[in-house]
Amino acid sequence: MSVQRRQLLESTFVALVTANDRLNRAVAAFMKTWGITGTQYNVLRILRGAGPDGQRSQRIADDMISKVPDITRLVDRLVTAGLAERRTDADDRRVVKVVVTASGLDLLARMDEPIRALHEQVLGGMTSRDLKIVRDLLGEL
Amino acid sequence: MSVQRRQLLESTFVALVTANDRLNRAVAAFMKTWGITGTQYNVLRILRGAGPDGQRSQRIADDMISKVPDITRLVDRLVTAGLAERRTDADDRRVVKVVVTASGLDLLARMDEPIRALHEQVLGGMTSRDLKIVRDLLGEL
DNA sequence: CAACGATACTTGTTGCAACAAATATTATCC
DNA sequence: GGATAATATTTGTTGCAACAAGTATCGTTG
Numbered sequence: 001m002s003v004q005r006r007q008l009l010e011s012t013f014v015a016l017v018t019a020n021d022r023l024n025r026a027v028a029a030f031m032k033t034w035g036i037t038g039t040q041y042n043v044l045r046i047l048r049g050a051g052p053d054g055q056r057s058q059r060i061a062d063d064m065i066s067k068v069p070d071i072t073r074l075v076d077r078l079v080t081a082g083l084a085e086r087r088t089d090a091d092d093r094r095v096v097k098v099v100v101t102a103s104g105l106d107l108l109a110r111m112d113e114p115i116r117a118l119h120e121q122v123l124g125g126m127t128s129r130d131l132k133i134v135r136d137l138l139g140e141l
Numbered sequence: 142m143s144v145q146r147r148q149l150l151e152s153t154f155v156a157l158v159t160a161n162d163r164l165n166r167a168v169a170a171f172m173k174t175w176g177i178t179g180t181q182y183n184v185l186r187i188l189r190g191a192g193p194d195g196q197r198s199q200r201i202a203d204d205m206i207s208k209v210p211d212i213t214r215l216v217d218r219l220v221t222a223g224l225a226e227r228r229t230d231a232d233d234r235r236v237v238k239v240v241v242t243a244s245g246l247d248l249l250a251r252m253d254e255p256i257r258a259l260h261e262q263v264l265g266g267m268t269s270r271d272l273k274i275v276r277d278l279l280g281e282l
Numbered sequence: 283c284a285a286c287g288a289t290a291c292t293t294g295t296t297g298c299a300a301c302a303a304a305t306a307t308t309a310t311c312c
Numbered sequence: 313g314g315a316t317a318a319t320a321t322t323t324g325t326t327g328c329a330a331c332a333a334g335t336a337t338c339g340t341t342g
Binding site: 139 | 273279280
């Protein structure tokens with residue numbers, strides 16, 4: 001491999017990690033103003049999408065954008081905060097279904113518009129053409 | 142703002158966070174085989190660049206790719222692992238200079254080639270043209 | 283030159299993430 | 313149908329990150 005190619009790989013890698021950190025910080029700071037973490041928000045969104053029947057823990061883990069191995073204590077915090085509830089499945093008593101509460105839905109509804117503003121704040125400077133390029137190229141990773 | 146633009150912002154945001162998580166995992170798994178974390182590696186690289194005089198804690202914090210507020214305990218772990226040493230500055234006794242040890246330099250040297258392989262593993266699938274695009278667009282964030 | 287603020291780092295504390303082991307329930311296979 | 317494997321979740325433990333408060337040293341200013 002050429003020296004140029006290696007340097008390009010490295011500088012792109014560093015750019016990725018740097019953008020990574022900035023994005024994490026922006027998300028964390030935003031979520032903090034709402035009293036939750038980005039991970040918790042992700043779970044709440046999954047639960048809202050799942051509807052009144054809720055979603056089993058394992059499926060929540062599968063659907064999450066950022067994977068976490070410990071759904072139990074993640075849901076614990078949502079339950080403690082009154083944003084979600086646990087319901088053991090009657091058909092399969094191993095399964096725990098997690099349901100978003102009215103309070104959780106209310107929080108999500110209030111966050112919907114600010115979340116769009118966050119997207120705008122982070123990515124609004126890019127043209128739609130560039131957004132598509134970044135999205136598609138990152139999707140290949 | 143149009144619906145399309147909003148959806149594009151959202152899907153790109155999700156793509157970023159997803160790539161984020163995958164990258165973090167790849168780096169963490171790689172670093173784990175060497176007994177350190179990505180953050181620790183970043184500090185060691187800074188110390189290698191600083192040379193035998195070492196680098197003061199605050200400057201390390203400034204130079205890091207992923208910012209961390211607690212350099213003290215980060216360096217603590219490097220010192221415990223025998224990869225770095227602390228030396229209080231004689232001119233200004235508030236300042237602590239951190240120096241990489243021979244063991245630390247040896248570890249870095251052994252990692253240099255595998256690190257390039259990691260870059261190749263993560264980004265090798267992209268053309269040089271696309272790498273430049275991603276690097277430059279992410280740099281604007 | 284003494285007091286005050288600024289600087290550089292450390293320490294205390296809390297919460298979350300990661301990994302492994304344990305528990306409970308269900309499915310499978312002689 | 314009872315032993316065994318598989319599945320779903322919980323619990324134990326450790327380490328790291330974040331934020332705030334504390335300590336030591338230095339610079340500045342009247």
